[in-house]
Amino acid sequence: MSDRSVRKRESILEAAxxxxxxxxxxxxxxxxxxxxxxxxxxxxxxxxxDKETLFRExxxxxxxxxxxxxxxxxxxxxxxxxxxxxxxxxxxxxxxxVMNPVLLRRRQLVLREAGRFPDLARKxxxxxxxxxxxxxxxxxxxxxxxxxxxxxxxLLAATQFAFLVVGEPLDTAMFRGGRRRTRRELNSLADAxxxxxxxxxxxxxxxxxxxxxxxxxx
Amino acid sequence: MSDRSVRKRESILEAAxxxxxxxxxxxxxxxxxxxxxxxxxxxxxxxxxDKETLFRExxxxxxxxxxxxxxxxxxxxxxxxxxxxxxxxxxxxxxxxVMNPVLLRRRQLVLREAGRFPDLARKxxxxxxxxxxxxxxxxxxxxxxxxxxxxxxxLLAATQFAFLVVGEPLDTAMFRGGRRRTRRELNSLADAxxxxxxxxxxxxxxxxxxxxxxxxxx
Numbered sequence: 001m002s003d004r005s006v007r008k009r010e011s012i013l014e015a016a017x018x019x020x021x022x023x024x025x026x027x028x029x030x031x032x033x034x035x036x037x038x039x040x041x042x043x044x045x046x047x048x049x050d051k052e053t054l055f056r057e058x059x060x061x062x063x064x065x066x067x068x069x070x071x072x073x074x075x076x077x078x079x080x081x082x083x084x085x086x087x088x089x090x091x092x093x094x095x096x097x098v099m100n101p102v103l104l105r106r107r108q109l110v111l112r113e114a115g116r117f118p119d120l121a122r123k124x125x126x127x128x129x130x131x132x133x134x135x136x137x138x139x140x141x142x143x144x145x146x147x148x149x150x151x152x153x154x155l156l157a158a159t160q161f162a163f164l165v166v167g168e169p170l171d172t173a174m175f176r177g178g179r180r181r182t183r184r185e186l187n188s189l190a191d192a193x194x195x196x197x198x199x200x201x202x203x204x205x206x207x208x209x210x211x212x213x214x215x216x217x218x
Numbered sequence: 219m220s221d222r223s224v225r226k227r228e229s230i231l232e233a234a235x236x237x238x239x240x241x242x243x244x245x246x247x248x249x250x251x252x253x254x255x256x257x258x259x260x261x262x263x264x265x266x267x268d269k270e271t272l273f274r275e276x277x278x279x280x281x282x283x284x285x286x287x288x289x290x291x292x293x294x295x296x297x298x299x300x301x302x303x304x305x306x307x308x309x310x311x312x313x314x315x316v317m318n319p320v321l322l323r324r325r326q327l328v329l330r331e332a333g334r335f336p337d338l339a340r341k342x343x344x345x346x347x348x349x350x351x352x353x354x355x356x357x358x359x360x361x362x363x364x365x366x367x368x369x370x371x372x373l374l375a376a377t378q379f380a381f382l383v384v385g386e387p388l389d390t391a392m393f394r395g396g397r398r399r400t401r402r403e404l405n406s407l408a409d410a411x412x413x414x415x416x417x418x419x420x421x422x423x424x425x426x427x428x429x430x431x432x433x434x435x436x
Binding site for chain 2 (some may be wrong): 011014021022026027028043108111112113114115118120121124125128129153156159160162163164167168171172174175177191195196197199200201
């Protein structure tokens with residue numbers, strides 16, 4: 001695809017997201033989308049054969065990308081030397097990624113149309129949130145093997161980590177839209193979540209020096 | 219209202235919930251609802267002046283009730299002698315209440331129509347999830363005063379407790395519908411959540427005598 005064609009495709013996807021959210025799937029036409037994206041109806045059809053295909057692309061488009069970037073960071077955390085520090089950094093970037101306005105809008109859209117497209121909602125959930133938790137579980141398993149954490153059930157621990165970090169802001173955004181929180185608010189939420197997680201799963205050390213490292217406030 | 223009238227009102231609300239979820243708000247008519255509830259259209263209009271009024275009643279109807287029952291249990295927990303045990307019981311009944319299929323359906327409905335009725339989504343969020351967290355925060359504050367927990371920020375701790383306990387099952391149900399989990403699965407999730415919470419917030423006791431007093435079973 002030429003750059004121009006890529007740009008057009010992006011504007012169509014953006015315009016479609018907003019229209020699907022405001023007019024709902026049923027109330028949005030391909031002509032509306034063409035007008036909002038400032039392209040011809042033919043251009044829309046050149047990129048997407050019909051409204052359903054376009055909707056599916058909007059809903060699932062970015063799910064994989066986020067996973068890949070995050071996955072690398074999680075893998076690094078599993079091998080980090082200062083595990084509490086690495087977990088705090090991971091939690092911060094996880095929360096910031098999840099609160100990205102474009103991703104929030106897509107999540108809203110998938111939830112809102114879950115009645116019409118249950119398979120899409122399921123697929124989104126599998127390849128987004130569930131995938132992230134599986135990746136975290138692998139890291140916690142490795143950290144347990146390295147005797148940094150004491151985790152019996154890595155999938156459970158990963159689920160708890162995820163919901164401690166992103167649960168509330170994400171849930172609130174689904175009900176009330178993405179009220180913009182400052183980077184500082186998000187960081188403080190992420191740090192507090194990691195503190196709880198480490199209190200439960202950090203392997204207790206005998207040496208006071210190592211213990212001090214486990215608690216950022218001591 | 220007569221018993222018969224109350225029963226009719228209930229069938230209308232149930233039928234409306236299912237139809238709004240399957241046909242969406244825009245696709246559901248008062249005639250559809252009357253047919254599904256096996257009452258006349260006049261009966262529907264006698265109880266609810268228009269479709270929007272009916273939708274609002276469906277979406278907000280039970281939010282208050284749940285709060286009241288739960289609130290009493292939280293207040294008892296704040297004064298319990300065996301706090302870990304009381305918190306486990308609280309977490310279990312909280313999770314079971316939240317996973318009630320009727321409530322799950324209502325929550326789905328509110329999220330799905332949040333674009334059309336943003337004020338309703340906001341009100342639901344205030345009087346449901348947020349209210350619960352505030353009630354929990356009051357209890358954690360009291361438990362901190364009683365030196366059972368060590369909680370600096372009761373609202374933060376309450377939010378963490380809530381998302382540790384109900385976060386994942388509730389989120390999964392929004393994407394995939396309420397896959398029925400056994401009572402045993404739910405209890406085990408709730409217990410695991412409380413374990414993490416207590417690791418972070420249970421006040422560490424110095425003296426074995428005091429520790430014994432705090433736990434009548436030890």
